Amino acid sequence: MIRELMFLCLLNRTPALINIGFGVKWKEFDNVLVSKPFTFEILNVYSSTECVLLCxxxxxxxxxxxxxxxxxxxxHDVLFMSPEDxxxxxxxxxxxxxxxxxxPGYVHNRLLNICYQLHLDKITYDDGLTDCTSRGEHFAVIDSEDxxxxxxxxxxxxxxxxxxYFLDGSDAENEGQWVFHDGRPMTYFAWSPDNPTNTSEQHDYLVASRFTKPFLWQDRRRVETKRYICQKDL
Known part of the structure; x- marks a missing residue:
């Protein structure tokens, strides 16, 4: 997917930014523009290097x-994943x-200090968590409205x-007491209407639901298959 790196440390401008970051060129997007609303734009820019530096x-x-x-x-404040869009x-x-x-290839929101990757395979909670932890990651922690x-x-x-999508959060240990993977109690919730259901002791795992926009939460079973989001701590 990712074919070419352009390091900003090669630039001879803004010394304070040297070695801090770089742009990753997505070759499959060459000659393609995703016409979703952009956060803002700057005109009269004469190179992609300058464009990435501004970003x-x-x-x-x-x-x-x-x-x-x-x-x-x-x-943009998001990462596009398919040139078909x-x-x-x-x-x-x-x-x-x-x-x-x-x-590279992860979404990095520096304002929120969060680094994560969407995984589009539908698998069980346990299999998704195993994939995340194999890279030293965990399911995405959502602890604020932002x-x-x-x-x-x-x-x-x-x-x-x-x-x-599976997210981080469970009340499997104590029904009704939702905690993150590291045991921290959850204080922010974005439940969809009539959730959490607590219809059975198996509905103990957090899901951002496609049925309630914008992806409000439901409590679901770990054996169900969903997409999932892995987060890397910075």
Whole structure:
């Protein structure tokens, strides 16, 4: 998927930014523009290098389209995953931003200090968690309204939104007492109407549900198959 890296440490500008981050070019998006509403844009930009540098300087920027023919940078706070969501736009290049220890191909929201990756395979809770922990990660922790809104937007704009996702959070140990993977009690909740259901002791695991926009939560069983989101601690 990711074919080419462009390190900002090669630039001779803004010394304070050296070695902090780099842009990852998504070759499959060459000559493609995703025409979703962008966060903002800057005109009269003459290179993709400058475009990525500007993205690095803007904390809200997760990815950027450089429209070479129009000399425009269009900045986004989400990461697009499929060129099929876009349309032909000759000369356009697409870059995601990688900063610090957040790996290439992950969504890195620097304002919220969260680094995560959507996984589009539908598998059980246990299999998803095993995949996350194999890389030293865990299911995504949503502990604020801002994080809930960001993740819901990311799901909606970057993938087929007709699927639900496992998140971090469970009351398997004590019914009604929801905790994160590290034992911290949960204090923020984005339950969908009539949830949590507590219809059985097996409904103990948190899911961002496709049935309630924008992906409000339900308590579900661990044997169900869902997509999932892995988070890397920074």
């Amino acid at each position: 690095l300087q803007i904390e809200a920027c997760v990815s950027v389209f450089y429209r070479r023919q129009h000399r425009r940078c269009q900045f 876009g349309q032909q736009d000759p000369g356009t290049e697409y870059y995601s931003l990688t900063v610090g220890t957040c790996p 994080k809930q809104n960001h993740v819901a937007k990311q799901i909606t704009l970057s993938s087929d939104a007709a699927f639900s």
